Amino acid sequence: MNIEIINIGDELLIGQVVNTNASWMALELNKVGLNVNKVTIISDNAREIEDSINLALKYSDCVLITGGLGPTKDDITKITLANMFESTLVENEKALENIKRIFSQRGYVLSETNRKQALMPEKSLYIENLVGTAAGMCFEKDNKLIISMPGVPFEMKQMMCLHVIPLLLKHYKPMAIYHKTIITQGIGESFLSDLIEDFEDSLPKHIRLAYLPSANMLRLRLSARGEDDKKTKDELKKEVEKLLPLIDKYFIGFDETDLSQILAKKLKENKLTIASAESCTGGNIAHIITSNAGASEYYKGSIIAYSNEVKINILGVDPKSIEEYGAVSQEVAQQMALGAVQRLGVDYAMATTGIAGPDGGSQEKPVGTVWVAVANKKGEVIAKKSNFASNRTNFIDRTSNEALAMLIRFI
Amino acid sequence: MNIEIINIGDELLIGQVVNTNASWMALELNKVGLNVNKVTIISDNAREIEDSINLALKYSDCVLITGGLGPTKDDITKITLANMFESTLVENEKALENIKRIFSQRGYVLSETNRKQALMPEKSLYIENLVGTAAGMCFEKDNKLIISMPGVPFEMKQMMCLHVIPLLLKHYKPMAIYHKTIITQGIGESFLSDLIEDFEDSLPKHIRLAYLPSANMLRLRLSARGEDDKKTKDELKKEVEKLLPLIDKYFIGFDETDLSQILAKKLKENKLTIASAESCTGGNIAHIITSNAGASEYYKGSIIAYSNEVKINILGVDPKSIEEYGAVSQEVAQQMALGAVQRLGVDYAMATTGIAGPDGGSQEKPVGTVWVAVANKKGEVIAKKSNFASNRTNFIDRTSNEALAMLIRFI
Numbered sequence: 001m002n003i004e005i006i007n008i009g010d011e012l013l014i015g016q017v018v019n020t021n022a023s024w025m026a027l028e029l030n031k032v033g034l035n036v037n038k039v040t041i042i043s044d045n046a047r048e049i050e051d052s053i054n055l056a057l058k059y060s061d062c063v064l065i066t067g068g069l070g071p072t073k074d075d076i077t078k079i080t081l082a083n084m085f086e087s088t089l090v091e092n093e094k095a096l097e098n099i100k101r102i103f104s105q106r107g108y109v110l111s112e113t114n115r116k117q118a119l120m121p122e123k124s125l126y127i128e129n130l131v132g133t134a135a136g137m138c139f140e141k142d143n144k145l146i147i148s149m150p151g152v153p154f155e156m157k158q159m160m161c162l163h164v165i166p167l168l169l170k171h172y173k174p175m176a177i178y179h180k181t182i183i184t185q186g187i188g189e190s191f192l193s194d195l196i197e198d199f200e201d202s203l204p205k206h207i208r209l210a211y212l213p214s215a216n217m218l219r220l221r222l223s224a225r226g227e228d229d230k231k232t233k234d235e236l237k238k239e240v241e242k243l244l245p246l247i248d249k250y251f252i253g254f255d256e257t258d259l260s261q262i263l264a265k266k267l268k269e270n271k272l273t274i275a276s277a278e279s280c281t282g283g284n285i286a287h288i289i290t291s292n293a294g295a296s297e298y299y300k301g302s303i304i305a306y307s308n309e310v311k312i313n314i315l316g317v318d319p320k321s322i323e324e325y326g327a328v329s330q331e332v333a334q335q336m337a338l339g340a341v342q343r344l345g346v347d348y349a350m351a352t353t354g355i356a357g358p359d360g361g362s363q364e365k366p367v368g369t370v371w372v373a374v375a376n377k378k379g380e381v382i383a384k385k386s387n388f389a390s391n392r393t394n395f396i397d398r399t400s401n402e403a404l405a406m407l408i409r410f411i
Numbered sequence: 412m413n414i415e416i417i418n419i420g421d422e423l424l425i426g427q428v429v430n431t432n433a434s435w436m437a438l439e440l441n442k443v444g445l446n447v448n449k450v451t452i453i454s455d456n457a458r459e460i461e462d463s464i465n466l467a468l469k470y471s472d473c474v475l476i477t478g479g480l481g482p483t484k485d486d487i488t489k490i491t492l493a494n495m496f497e498s499t500l501v502e503n504e505k506a507l508e509n510i511k512r513i514f515s516q517r518g519y520v521l522s523e524t525n526r527k528q529a530l531m532p533e534k535s536l537y538i539e540n541l542v543g544t545a546a547g548m549c550f551e552k553d554n555k556l557i558i559s560m561p562g563v564p565f566e567m568k569q570m571m572c573l574h575v576i577p578l579l580l581k582h583y584k585p586m587a588i589y590h591k592t593i594i595t596q597g598i599g600e601s602f603l604s605d606l607i608e609d610f611e612d613s614l615p616k617h618i619r620l621a622y623l624p625s626a627n628m629l630r631l632r633l634s635a636r637g638e639d640d641k642k643t644k645d646e647l648k649k650e651v652e653k654l655l656p657l658i659d660k661y662f663i664g665f666d667e668t669d670l671s672q673i674l675a676k677k678l679k680e681n682k683l684t685i686a687s688a689e690s691c692t693g694g695n696i697a698h699i700i701t702s703n704a705g706a707s708e709y710y711k712g713s714i715i716a717y718s719n720e721v722k723i724n725i726l727g728v729d730p731k732s733i734e735e736y737g738a739v740s741q742e743v744a745q746q747m748a749l750g751a752v753q754r755l756g757v758d759y760a761m762a763t764t765g766i767a768g769p770d771g772g773s774q775e776k777p778v779g780t781v782w783v784a785v786a787n788k789k790g791e792v793i794a795k796k797s798n799f800a801s802n803r804t805n806f807i808d809r810t811s812n813e814a815l816a817m818l819i820r821f822i
Contacts, residue, residue, distance in 0.1 A: 010621055013447045014590070015438025016632070017623070018431055022452070027426025036424050038459070041433065041450035048449070055466070071601040072622050073611060105779070105800050106599075113601045131801045133601075152624065154805050210427055276715075282701025283694035286715045290693025293769055293803055301721035303714060304687075304697045310712035310755055314725065344721055358704055392704055 001172050002037040003029060004056040008049060008067035008077055009151055012041045021066050021156055032165060033174030033225070044068050046080045053084065053146060061144055062168065067151030069134035071113045077148055078121065078137070085139045085146075087121035094128065095120055095135045102133055127163045131155055138167065145171055175225050176232040180240050181212075182220045183262070184250040185405040189213050192220075196246050206232075207239055215397030216388065217259060217405070220247075252405060259404035260288045266411055267298035272347040274407070276302040277315055277340035279327065280354035280370060284400045300346050305336065315339035328353050328365055330373075330383045337375035337383075348376050348411060350403040354388075356395045368395060372403045374410045382410065412583050413448040414440060415467040419460060419478035419488055420562055423452045432477050432564055436571060443576060444585030446636075455479050457491045464495065464557065472555055473579065478562030480545035482524045488559055489532070489548070496550045496557075498532035505539065506531055506546045513544055538574045542566050549578065556582055586636050587643040591651050592623075593631045594673070595661040596816040600624050603631075607657050617643075618650055626808030627799065628670060628816070631658075663819060670815035671699045677822055678709035683758040685818070687713040688726055688751035690738065691765035691781060696811045711757050716747065726750035739764050739776055741784075741794045748786035748794075759787050759822060761814040765799075767806045779806060783814045785821045793821065 005025055011017045019041055026036040037060060042048045049068070056063045068077030082089055096118035103110050117133050120126055127136030127147070132155040139146040147164055149156045168174075184192065189211050193200070200209055206226055212219040222239055226232035244251065253262040267274060276285045286302040289295055303314050308327055311317040316339040321331045336351035354370025361367035368389025375381035384406060388398040416436055422428045430452055437447040448471060453459045460479070467474045479488030493500055507529035514521050528544050531537055538547030538558070543566040550557040558575055560567045579585075595603065600622050604611070611620055617637055623630040633650055637643035655662060664673035678685060687696045697713040700706055714725050719738055722728040727750040732742045747762035765781025772778035779800025786792035795817060799809040 010619070010634075011623055011632070012434070013437055013450065014441045014634070015434040015436070015447075018429060018434045019450075020429055023423070023426040023429045025426070026424055030425050036426075037454060039424065039430075039450075039452035043448060051470075070622065070624075072604040074619070074621055106798055108599065108602075111601050111605055113605055117601075131805070154802060158802070212427065278694075278697075282706070282710075283689075283697025283713055283715065284701075286689075286694025287698045287807075290695075290715075290717065290767075291804060291807070293767075295693070296717055296771075299693075300718040301715045301725070302694060303725070304694065304701075304712045306701065306707055307711040313756075314712070314714070314754065343725065345724075356701075356704075360707075393702060396698075396702070 001062070001174070002035055002060045003062045003064060004038045004040065004060040005036060006052050006056060006063060006065045007039065007041045007151070008044060008065065009041070010043045010074070013043050021151065021153055024153070024157065025064065025160060028160060028165065029168075031177065031179060032169060033177035034168060034172065044074050044076055046076055049077060049080045050084055057141065057144060057146070061172065063144070063146045064164070065146070065148040066156050069148065069150045071117050071133070078119075081124070081137070081139065081146075081148055082121040085121065085123055085141070087123040089119040090122050091118050092120040092126050092135070094126055098128060098135065099133045127159060129155055129159055130162070131158055136163065176227065176229040177223065177225050178233050178236045179221055179223045180236055181255050182222070182240070182243065182247070182251065183253045183256065183259070184218045184220065184247055185216065185252045185259070185401065187218065187250045189218060192218060192247065192250070196243065199243055199246060203239065204235070207235060215394055216401040252408060258288065259401055259408065260292055263289075263404055263408050264292050264295070264298065266408060270411070272411065273298050273300050275300050275340045275344040275346040275349045276403070277336040277349060277351040278302060278304050279306060279311070279336070279352055280356045281352045281396050281400050281403070282306060284396050285350060285352070285403055288400055288404070300344050303340060303343070311336060315343065326365065328355055328369055328371060330371055330385070333371035333373035333383045334375065334381045337373040337381055338379065341375050341377050346377070348374065348407060350374050350407050352399050352403055354395075354399060356392050357389075358392065370395075370399050370402075372399065372406055374403070374407045376410070382406070412473070412586065413446055413471045414473045414475060415449045415451065415471040416447060417463050417467060417474060417476045418450065418452045418562070419455060419476065420452070421454050421485075424454055432562065432567055435564070435568065436475065439571060439576065441588055441590075443580060444588045445579060445583065446586065446588070455485050455487055457487055460488060460491045461495055468552065468555060468557070472583065474555070474557045475575070476557070476559040477567050480559065480561045482528050482544070489530075492535070492548070492550065492557075492559055493532040496532065496534055496552070498534040500530040501533050502529050503531040503537050503546070505537055509539060509546065510544045538570060540566055540570055541573070542569055547574065586638065587640040589635045589644050589647045591633045591647055592666050593633070593651070593654065593658070593662065594664045594667065594670070595629045595631065595658055596627065596663045596670070596812065598629065598661045600629060603629060603658065603661070607654065610654055610657055614650065615646070618646060626805055627812040663816060669699070670812055670819065671703055674700075674815055674819050675703050675706070675709065677819060681822070683822065684709050684711050686711050686751045686755040686757040686760045687814070688747040688760060688762040689713060689715050690717060690722070690747070690763055691767045692763045692807050692811050692814070693717060695807050696761060696763070696814055699811055699815070711755050714751060714754070722747060726754065737776065739766055739780055739782060741782055741796065744782035744784035744794045745786070745792045748784040748792055749790065752786050752788050757788070759785065759818060761785050761818050763810050763814055765806070765810060767803050768800075769803065781806075781810050781813075783810065783817055785814070785818045787821070793817070
């Protein structure tokens with residue numbers, strides 16, 4: 001069973017937008033045992049759309065299409081599909097209702113252009129878009145499904161999760177696929193690979209190990225495929241049990257997609273509250289934490305202290321410490337963390353101060369130098385110096401993950 | 412003149428790696444007037460590689476291939492190309508020299524496997540890889556170029572810039588291509604499309620308009636193509652001049668990729684400082700602002716006031732206002748903005764308070780309700796209520812862009 005993904009959009013072909021849709025879709029499909037064999041990006045051009053779909057149907061069992069469903073003139077996917085599958089466009093009641101719901105939610109009046117978005121090809125199955133006005137649709141030909149979705153990532157994602165993947169699992173027989181993700185922190189890819197070389201060499205062919213490095217964090221994903229559901233699951237479990245003792249020192253959690261989720265679990269279990277005092281990460285730690293629903297249960301707030309005045313006036317950092325040791329120093333990091341605990345009235349706080357670059361470095365403290373501190377309300381505090389020299393975004397991400405990992409271990 | 416890009420690699424098809432190569436290549440090719448009409452991702456499979464190249468040669472004038480040139484057994488692009496173009500593999504002196512140079516640089520001993528990387532197809536043109544051991548190669552068939560490059564991004568990039576683009580410019584006659592991106596805010600795609608319908612209908616065929624919506628912001632891209640460089644440029648300019656008065660109310664800037672860059676420009680020009688007081692955006696505005704290098708010039712800090720205590724104690728919001736109107740209200744948003752101006756000592760501040768969801772909504776204030784305020788140090792303040800109901804991430808992004816746009820207009 002093979003799936004071809006076709007992403008439609010001129011913006012993808014002039015390099016204005018990176019095609020993250022394809023990799024996200026491939027990852028999600030793989031998780032449930034469905035295989036992607038090809039991805040094609042084409043422009044909003046009727047002949048090319050038609051040619052690509054016909055070609056995909058020759059080699060693949062299923063075609064998933066994104067893009068070209070907007071209300072504007074440059075979007076022609078729907079009409080092209082309707083022509084291909086000899087289907088006239090008729091107003092779909094459910095689609096119209098959905099569009100009206102979204103417009104009234106946003107307090108807008110329905111325009112003629114938007115009403116047209118409720119026109120759907122007669123012979124297609126309507127797929128609801130809960131978060132946008134462009135509905136999806138599914139055609140069937142020679143027992144193969146051809147499914148069209150919007151190109152806006154969050155609209156496509158909810159449609160995939162709620163409707164498309166269930167539809168595919170009903171129509172096709174997936175393999176048994178089990179994944180286990182193991183999150184490590186504090187060790188680089190090549191060192192970890194040396195550490196577990198024997199384990200990796202001994203893995204049976206149908207169990208694969210993938211290294212998924214991100215900023216200052218490394219996820220290992222073990223994937224087992226097989227015909228027999230229970231057997232596949234058990235085999236995977238056994239390999240995980242073999243792996244864990246080897247990486248004990250760096251292990252930080254399972255399956256969650258990021259450190260903030262591991263932290264959230266721990267905080268909820270122990271009914272603790274946290275805050276952050278951020279200089280160089282500029283609010284990124286706060287942003288990561290508050291991206292999780294329910295964060296208000298354990299997260300009270302943060303002080304983003306980019307300037308020294310804010311460090312002094314709001315966090316209570318001693319101006320003499322800044323003068324003597326500099327803003328990027330152990331002393332200032334620790335005072336920031338302790339200041340945040342006290343001023344924001346929380347159990348624990350993280351603090352960051354460093355040089356994100358590209359400018360601002362010196363010989364003694366080059367770009368990439370950063371101090372991270374964590375403190376609790378008993379007044380205990382630890383600090384760690386690192387150098388995360390690379391580009392600005394990566395520096396911020398690595399520092400944020402360092403702070404989250406330090407706090408997880410500190411609690 | 413049309414180019415097809417073929418990216419080869421299993422890791423791209425299981426979603427482990429996002430295909431950033433294609434968008435980078437498309438962007439660079441577009442800059443010099445070369446057009447990409449299709450991108451295909453396939454696995455390391457000889458039949459698929461051959462089929463895809465043959466198909467590309469049918470529709471396109473040039474094929475650029477990346478990936479599958481490594482020294483290990485799973486990399487088969489070179490041997491597949493050699494077979495396709497009836498070429499035997501022979502040791503290439505320049506390639507061998509380059510490999511030896513790189514190995515001695517890294518302090519490694521040359522292995523047999525790596526020496527094999529110096530084998531090149533007889534009938535191909537050798538393309539040097541300054542930063543890696545996998546050489547590139549160029550075949551010619553029916554006056555069309557087929558070029559194979561390594562998949563490692565920084566190796567591919569230097570090869571493109573140093574060798575491939577010059578090769579293409581010599582072989583093909585590039586078109587004149589000009590783009591202009593116009594950023595608007597505060598109007599949805601369909602409404603804007605209605606507004607400029609006549610303009611859009613009157614566009615000549617070689618000038619195209621694209622709508623690029625993101626969270627609460629809409630970029631319009633006009634692209635002109637032609638044979639004559641000056642004429643194409645002038646035509647584009649004329650169309651931009653026609654378009655601008657129609658969208659005056661929503662226009663916010665040119666060409667920058669996001670609102671924070673437009674804001675940064677304005678702040679630097681006027682030597683102003685800013686801060687934010689964020690509840691529902693949880694540090695995302697601070698994060699967006701500090702993602703820009705040099706932000707410390709105009710950005711002092713932020714208070715992330717997730718809990719009411721922080722709103723009261725650090726920002727100085729009146730507890731009576733929270734009790735009377737609720738934390739999500741015009742009064743609280745305004746007090747937060749004014750509090751940030753005062754406590755952080757800046758010229759301007761943005762404030763957000765809202766219900767990000769999925770929980771916490773009521774009939775009166777459903778999930779998605781948000782108040783955004785901007786204030787200055789004269790004590791002037793404006794606030795605006797919106798409903799950005801969707802998912803949590805999108806709510807945060809839309810609210811952040813609303814705040815940035817309001818501030819840009821307020822200054």
